[in-house]
Amino acid sequence: MRFTASLLNPRMWINMRGKAWYRFRKRAIPDDANFKRIIAAGYNVVDANEYVKPLSPLYTDYDSLPDLKPTYPVPPKNDRNNPDWHDEICKVFDANVFPIEGVQQALAFTKGVRMSSELPGPILERADSIKFSEEEDKMAQRIVQQAFLWDSYLEKLPIVKHPDYPSLNPRRVYGIPLKRSNEIVFKNFLRLIESKVSPSISLSRMMAPEEELRVNLERHNSRVQFRLTPIVNMVSTGLLKPILSKQEVEDTQHLPLTDIYPFLSTANMEEVNVYKEADHFAIQPQNKFPYIHTSAFSHHIPGSHIHLHPRWNDDRFMGATIMTNFATALLMAKRKYGPEVPKILPEPVTTQMVHMTGKEFQFCVLQLNTLDLEDSSPTSIKNNVWITEKIDLYSELQNYYGKEIFEGYNPEILKLVAGMYLST
């Protein structure tokens, strides 16, 4: 009789004991009449125990078992033994990092000047020129509902903790992760717009894969690295044309630079010894579509208990969008002019950006005129930034005890995305 834990279970009923005994008994091969028939027919019958050893629960011979090595190697730790260890510290701007002084710090870092609280005129004109019919408006609303309510992909979501009660751990809920819903909204909006646009424009664009960007820079005598993962990178054959002409850029020279004394513009960045020195972008320069047109970033922090830390306020969120847009513009400048970019660019580089938190959208356009960021003289050339406030996509969207509530859909966002899509 085999020695099993189920029989020693004290919770088992007395009536079941006999049945369990019968179930877990040691069974031998029965001497049936069938074996005699097989032998009579001329086949060789052999005892199975010679070929198969039954595993005993008391003892396992680990030496005879095969080696279960992982098929992938274990990643190295962030120690001195790491091949990417450097003694010199590098400051990293990540999805977890926010500028502590908000917009002021981002403008001081990028040597930028905020032009207006709306997108530039040409983009708004193109946004008004596109008109969506009623059916297309309904499709847009269905896209939003699909992303947040109807999608069949479910995952155990991280806990949303109340900052005042840190020891309270509510039950983890199954739902659609925020990153996925942001992807669905933006990609399907682009597909809607593509159907209305002529093929000459739509065939010059491509959606790039989701991979980490890395850009390096020197600021305040220390190395700064941007590490960002967009949801969607729309890539095109040619760079965007600058929004302001040279004369208009010179007119903005007199505008004042921001001062955040006693802080430096690299405050609150993570300091790291393990980093790779080279820039990285998924698409190679030999590709047909080498230049970034617009990029969409979603504000989700994987593996964290709170999606939005309480220190992320609107001001700091806006600063983070400016910094990410600057990173994409820097990448494109390095792609066009090589690794050593001239201090004043002969032709300015512009990039567009969308920053999403699911409900709220923020649009940003940056024109990079100079990379001479250390020069803080009042009459130097500056970079131009157009950034909007947070715009809500809806006012209420949730599954409330089986009822779907969807109110306050804002069609302005689809228009602005279309306006950005059409810019050349």
Next chain:
Amino acid sequence: MLRITNLLRLSGGGVGETITNTLTKNVCVVSWAATVQQSVPSREFHMSFNQLARFKEHMVEAPKPGKGNYFRRDVHYPEKYTIKPIRHVVVGTLGGGIKHPFLWVDYKRHVPEGMEGPLIERVLQIVYEPSRTAHVALVGYADKLRYIIATENMKPGDIIKTSNEITKIAVRANEGDAYPLGKGGYFARAAGTCCKILRKIGQRVVVLNAKKREISLPQNCMAVVGRVSNVSWDTVHIGSPNNLRRMGYRPRSGLWHRKTGYHGRKLRRPPPCEEYVTKDQLPKPVPRIKLTMDPDVTHTYFKQFRGTY
């Protein structure tokens, strides 16, 4: 209330006196002055070449466990100073106790080495920290952010100054600033406490403790002007027995027990002034001289005289 005008009359040696001209301000004594010899870090810190070129990194020591607020708490301090909350566990319980986000507070208000002139910082936020009675202020300058104990009237946007100089001329001190005098992060950290400067004798200053005991300190120590924050902590109504458990008190009967050791029977006069001394001023241990000789030498040495005795 503080009155420091007496210092002008009693002061002896003229070189290097700080005299504050504030009549109605309290002082909370907060940190040692910084010299590299004194601030010995408990763990090895990494200093980069770029930062050495400017000035040495502002090292923050991890405090030692087992006393005061750290009673029964096992805190896992990382290697480097961080703003992020640290995990801590109450030792000797099942489950580890209530897990507050424990913040690593820098108790030392000193100027980093190599920096000329006063250190100017800005207050960003006042943070409620449940593992201490006082409030904590997030403060920063240049690249560095840190937490310090907040004074009573600190608010976000204030500018704070810490200076290392001992000047002859009086200094008009604003609340929250730190000037030399006092031992640090040690005497007044609890909510609403403050110390009082009494008199000056040569190169030492006598200060009245938060517990009303006199202590004499070297003049290089740093003091912060103001009273520690959260003054009305004493007056908060407890509300329920659960709240007392959260504060750390075990259940009790409420009656007065004679033999517990509290509220002693005898009234004693307060002890005399306690002197605190820096490591330089400690008596150096007398080096021991050991007379050693090689065993071969002793053999020959005594063998020479064996016959003569």
